[in-house]
Amino acid sequence: MEQRIYTIEDVEDFFPVHVFECGQCFRWQRQEDGSYTGVAGGRIANIAFESYEGEAEGGSGRLQISNCTEADFENFWSQYLDLDRDYGKLKRKLCRGDKVMRKAVKFGWGIRILNQDLWETIVSFIISQNNNIPRIKGCIEGLAELLGEPVGVFEGRAWYDLPTPEKLALVTVEDLAPVKLGYRAKYLIETAKIVCQKGMPENVEDLSALCGVGPKVASCIALFGMGETGSFPIDVWVARVMSGLYGIDEKNHGAMKAYADEHFGALGGFAQQYLFYYIRNLNARK
DNA sequence: CGGCAGGCGGTTA
């Protein structure tokens, strides 16, 4: 069977490692060639990028999406990958007069904030609390395989959607035991019940009414699942940046939010991702 | 073995 590959030339400010490993998503898997395979919007795809001039920082290149028709691209991937946004402009704005941000943006130059499915981000970030990335990924795949509907088979692997709120609302903690969600299992079930009863959340206030969703998780969901680009999630890593590199008291999250509002404004979510990815990798390398 | 990982809910004062 011939595989459809959709190609977009002259793409700037996009690099798969930065996009898929900056911590915003958990269902994309790195392949040997550096491309990523995953499922979103009921579509399975592989995403590859080739720089025209080697690995030039921020240089333009060719984006190739496999298992994707022109319609898939126009109707879904373009928006999902946030390709219509001018990241060059946004980065220049964030970096103006900010040496820390300049380093962070130089490091994570190819980050794009994905426009993800709301329910998927709710599930993902409830699972993410007090947890590490490999295990978060395992939990999400396990949940999809246990209770999700099949999406299809791609390169020999079957992919599943996450279970819907309706499905999840009807199971018990014991049913979810194989997924090893720990104490988060009951948060998910309870949240599914709330969503079934009250509908999908529409803002941060609604999010806070869910179970297992505190300030940090709600900010992440707002940013990644609701398009709230000004949302500035503060986790331990961002708190470390804000205290270590911006000089704000490590425990004073209120002051950090105020700083973000004042200096990053509606670009707070992008700022947070650049800073988060930067500080995490600084830490990982030593 | 204790400590910790992209916090939260519950309980106290």
Next chain:
DNA sequence: TAACCGCCTGCC
């Protein structure tokens, strides 16, 4: 409303 504590699980 701020401070503390326990929590599933897996890995160091």
